[in-house]
Amino acid sequence: MAASTMKLTLFLLPLFFTFSLIISSHHPLDPLTPSEFKKVRTIVKKSYPSGLKHNLTFQYIGLDEPDKPVLQSWLSSKTKSNPPPRRAFVIARLHKETHELVVDLSNRYIISDKVYGGNDGYPMLTNDEQTAASALPFSYQPFLDSVKKRELNLSDVVCATLTVGWFGEEHSRRAIKILSFYKEGTANVYMRPLEGVSLLVDLDEMKIVEYYDRSRLPMPKAEGTEYRLSKQKPPFGPPLNGFVIEQPNGPGFKIDGHQISWANWDFHLGFDVRAGPIISMASIYDLEKATYRQVLYRAFVSELFVPYMDPTEEWYYKTFFDAGEYGFGQLAMPLEPLTDCPANAEFLDAYYAGEDGTPVKISNAFCIFEQQSGSVMWRHSEYAIHGELITEARPELSLIVRMVATVGNYDYILDWEFKPSGSIKIAVGLTGILEVKAADYTHTSQIKEDAYGTLLADYTIGVYHDHFLTYYLDLDVDGEANSFVKNNLVTKRVTDKNSPRKSYWTVESETAKTESDAKIQLGLKASELVVVNPNKKTKPGNSIGYRLIPGSISKALLNDDDYPQIRGAFTNYNVWVTPYNKSEKWAGGLYADRSHGEETLATWSLRNREIENKDIVLWYTVGFHHVPCQEDFPIMPTLSGGFELRPTNFFESNPVLKTKPPSSKHVNSTNQP
């Protein structure tokens, strides 16, 4: 006994040693840590003369991920000795100029520092500068006069910052609009706008440069706008039954740093101040091949375009790029156990750098949980065999990674769901509060002209708008070199006189050669869209692939020559495919704020590069046209959308055929009448 224990110890020691080495070092895709943010700050500040340091603002600090080949070769090397150097990409503002810096954190130096010379737009706004801007009106006399004129209490006025878009004008400064709202009698401030009052703040100077007070529309009432439970009066809604989630064996997933493994899945969960969650290197274990196989190299929300449909003076500019202007990660909210996520969820924190470069923590930014949805993974009842009924069924179980970003009035619930069958379901839930405008109506019969929205309550119009979420999906289906195939379902006429049928459909495959072959407006043709690995085939000879199953179809409805649509031209198609290029990440451009649409997915694709049997990136846009309705008032029940990436001839057969149903106890109801 003693001898064998000793042998074991000897054997385990070196193993343990290497293991702890890997743990203590980063995964090359790990987001920057608080100490790394501090390092970036120190290195960058040191390189500028002391007088200039005060004006330097950090608009973005994120991981500059290693080049794909470098990372791949490090991961496939057995020794794991020299991880690629840790680098940060920094966008800073100094003296009204935008600087792009690459900082080497391992060797503590600035690899490059260049001034962005283009005129496309400006970097993401920081929370800090928006907070500073929204404080300005409170010491600005014309604004105080407007509040007084309306007989409102200044202490009940709140200000919010709104990006201004671009409408063909020459501009040379970063600016933001400020609108104000009234919180008297409600926490739902967005329902009580001081319509007609707006300010423009120069963000580099941090001062008010324009002021308007144009109308005296009635302010919508506070009554009926509250959403806090403590403010509600009976009668209350239908009682909801409580549940106990029991996982007698604990959670079925493992979190090691940012690496998550569950069932047959393994992936890395990163975080970026702009994109929010980043899923990387998702691979799935193939039982038959006894190995993990690559599916998704990197995926995240690249942009979210939200144009409003009111062209009038007070509203026309509302054409937001929520990721590129406001930052999805920066607006990640701490998730509430038991309401935002189920009882069996585990939570992860996230960090980003504030405007001065110091780290800011978001507690519980992510939750991760196993979900038994009550759906059936697969089943069959066989009654054709005389004298017996065979039923085999497996319950569906999945793993969900969730983050919620609250962009001003709206809340976006971002879910990444992994299924043992190989599917990845990407979902977004829209909830929160509508952007409304005050109008002089209490009944639809009074509306004689276009109101650009729905009358929801007295003096309250919910303005029409869209939400387009564009996902970056760098699929590496069983390897890097992939092709994009449209399997078109084509109706054929039966020519064989012996067949009583006159028609049928068949599949005609078309491989996209260049980018223009892969720009797709969904809904026009019946086709299955598949990313395949043309270099690998299944035993029967089919191309190994992953299919995009789109959600409900929506298309951009603005005219192509309208300024917001020039900036948001990446929504002109639902699907695009580009060759992988590390610098092509942000569908609306790196500088989305006041962009001119010069550097977008739509302009990159004009090069019409070859995409066949190459490392390719699939871009998919989930769109919602939102015609507000009364149920969206005063707070909107979640509206969901999304899509699925589903293995298609990736496995030789059903990958969950031999999955055993989980051994869960049946818990008797204690709630019987």
Ligand SMILES: *[C@@H]1O[C@H](CO)[C@@H](O)[C@H](O)[C@H]1NC(C)=O
């Ligand atoms: C920028 O820094 C200079 C020198 O430190 C200072 O005089 C100036 O007021 C600063 N500008 C702003 C906008 O803070």
Ligand SMILES: *[C@@H]1O[C@H](CO)[C@@H](O)[C@H](O)[C@H]1NC(C)=O
């Ligand atoms: C202003 O505040 C006072 C004191 O709290 C309150 O009585 C009054 O109703 C408020 N007026 C408005 C318009 O909110």
Ligand SMILES: *[C@@H]1O[C@H](CO)[C@@H](O)[C@H](O)[C@H]1NC(C)=O
């Ligand atoms: C990568 O993309 C950028 C931006 O579109 C472009 O300037 C650059 O030339 C591309 N690099 C390659 C190797 O194609």
Ligand SMILES: *[C@@H]1O[C@H](CO)[C@@H](O)[C@H](O)[C@H]1NC(C)=O
């Ligand atoms: C559930 O109820 C049945 C019938 O009353 C009983 O036989 C069984 O032991 C109960 N199971 C549990 C887990 O309480």
Ligand SMILES: [Cu+2]
């Ligand atoms: Cu909406």
